[in-house]
Amino acid sequence: MSTPLRINTLGTRWEVDLSETSEEVADELRRLWRDAGDWSPDTCEPAGFPRPLEVVSQPGAGRVLPSFDPDDPTQPLPSVIQVSDDPRTAPYIFSTAITARGIMAQSGRLTMLHAAALAHPDTGSAILLIAPSGTGKTTAARTLGRTLSYLSDETSALRPDHTIVAHPKPLSIVGEGGKSEASPAELGLLPPRADARLAATVLLERRAGQVAHLKPVPLIEALIEAIPQSSSLPAQERPLSGLAEVLRTGEGVATLVYSEIEDAAPVILDLLARSAPGRLVPADYDVIEADDRRRGTAWTQAPGRSAPGDAEPLVIERAAWIEALAWGSESLVLNGPQPVRLMGLGHTIWLAADEPIGLAEIVEQVVAEHGPHPEAAELVRDAIAKLAEAGLVVFVAPRP
Template sequence: MTTAFDVRTLGSVVRVELHDSVDETDRERIRDQWVDLIEDGVEPDVTIRGTLDRSSLLDDANPAVSAASPEHLAATIATEVTLAGIAGLSGAALMLHAGGVALDDGRVIALVGPSGRGKTTATQALATTLGYVTDETLAVYPDGTVVPYRKPLSIGKHPETKTPVAASQRGLRDLPDAELRLDAIVVLDRRENVETPYVELLPLRDGLNEIVPQTSFLSALSKPLRTLVTTILATGGVRRVVYSEADTLAALVDDMLSAGSIESPQLVDVGVSVGDCGCEAKLNPLGAGETTTESDSTPLYQRKDYRDALSVDDSLVILSHNRVTVLDGLGPVLWFAAEDVTEAELVEAALREMPAPPEHVDPAQVVAATVGELIEGGLLVRV
């Protein structure tokens, strides 16, 4: 007899169907792991089947998973349910690989980190006194509103052996009776032998480098960099907490919420793209000159495919393949000028836009070296 139950997963309802190849006791155990999110009377958006018999998956139209043991199946179902919820919010919310806890007034602290960084342990330690929001995926709308996902906590040291455990079974606090809004983004940095744990404010560049790899479907947002940077600035900047033991984090909550604030930079949207669109009026504000006629053998330089670009004060932030690169100095000049131009024309753009170099410096050599770095970094291409 198949066991089926529906769970609220971020903005979606996911139905889990457990095949009768799973023992009845194990089916009930898996259902109990989701007891905090079970929702009745709502039509599901997605159905996921779980089985210990791979042959039962043949000709099945719904997403399905199989495993060699009930324990592995439970962990795999937890992953699939989470992925379904994330996909349901693709393009609508900023999604962080983060735990989350909430104060009584609804302020939420995001605890960001890759798998194995200690998100679940840190979240569990804090959620004994603060509201449990999530231990893995934090969804934030552009206005700062947080979508709770009180999923079973993933307990264990290795992803393949983690066991889902309902938050209520771990004694974690319920959500406050207040609107949830993101108030702090904290990167977890667990180290050995930290006698005095502390919180530090990161420069925007460092914060972006930490956060971008810990996002899902960032490129699906209409303005991914603008959305991410605005969210970071609204919280005062990315904090990093350096600690050894999770039970020391509760004493640092006030510091997480008030560890200074970075100065708001001037933001200018350069443009979003699925490739080098050649939109010269939009992407070449530096006014590079007309392309001169050269021999067909002369290489030309173009911007390589990218998703989004944002000017932040005098720097240029570029998002490509879910990786962020920050360019300063000569880098933005060459990137903007790279519209099917020769290296000689890039030198001309550099001389026009940058301060005059010292007499002993050869501009052509500097440009050549910088162009090489941009090519190596996947930002320019030679054609």
């Protein structure tokens, strides 16, 4: 039996059995993952690690990623990864699969974002580069990682103290023959720092012909951009406020507008030079936590009565939710995998429905906040119907 390949990534240690793969595939995986071989346990490592993992080569095999419930971190992690027998394609399948297992293991424990992460090699001040797949994160990590310590090119995990857990995976390079994997070392990237601490976050926005610059972005807009790039967010104890704190850390969040990432390097280096890791930009929102009776989960909605007829009293209250953030005129409510942004009447009505409230009282509050309207009652009814359809309010029996 060959010596297991030891991989420590995303705060999880794996002893990978390569005896059921070809020699070519095994050699390629060892070469590509040699930068992730530090066997010291991370402070955030879940119980039960290190774990064994078996890689099996099969002709034409693709990745096997079982479905899982992010609210159940105790579920068993699959112990076998099936890869192809082609050393050109097997590494990408393996990288995707072991990353998914790391995310599964850390579900509900760490804040995980689809983002590249790099740190200043002298200070450890780190930056997150958030963007959807295929929009420049790997290119940015490959370019900036020759000056900054490479932490990850696609999946970044943050501990509660906003230090970053390294995920020094091979980088996927798109060439004429398709995707290929390259190790950080062979690309000349600087090794990760174990003490990297978040100092700034940027949303990548590539525009042809633009001089690289940072553009301020309101926190609620940043959250709306970042949430689709998160993993297992509803499983977090404080999903919205926790992510908001990440985005408020250090210099906070901005959009990096650029044409070529090489030209943006001085902007990023200047941002890190003036950053203050550990500082929090002051919050401009209120956190609205659900009580025990109405604490929602990622996939369930609270049962409610059907909408009453026109002749019946209309009484509503908030449906189950996980967490919400409220600004002066809008709110962000998480009641499932993705949040709902409420503005105008929807925002006012949802806030008013903390306890059962009837139509007349709602209309009174809406008029007081938004001004009179000849069809105020009908507009409120329509807004309530939309909130109910989104699972944000439920119809309840009138109070005796």
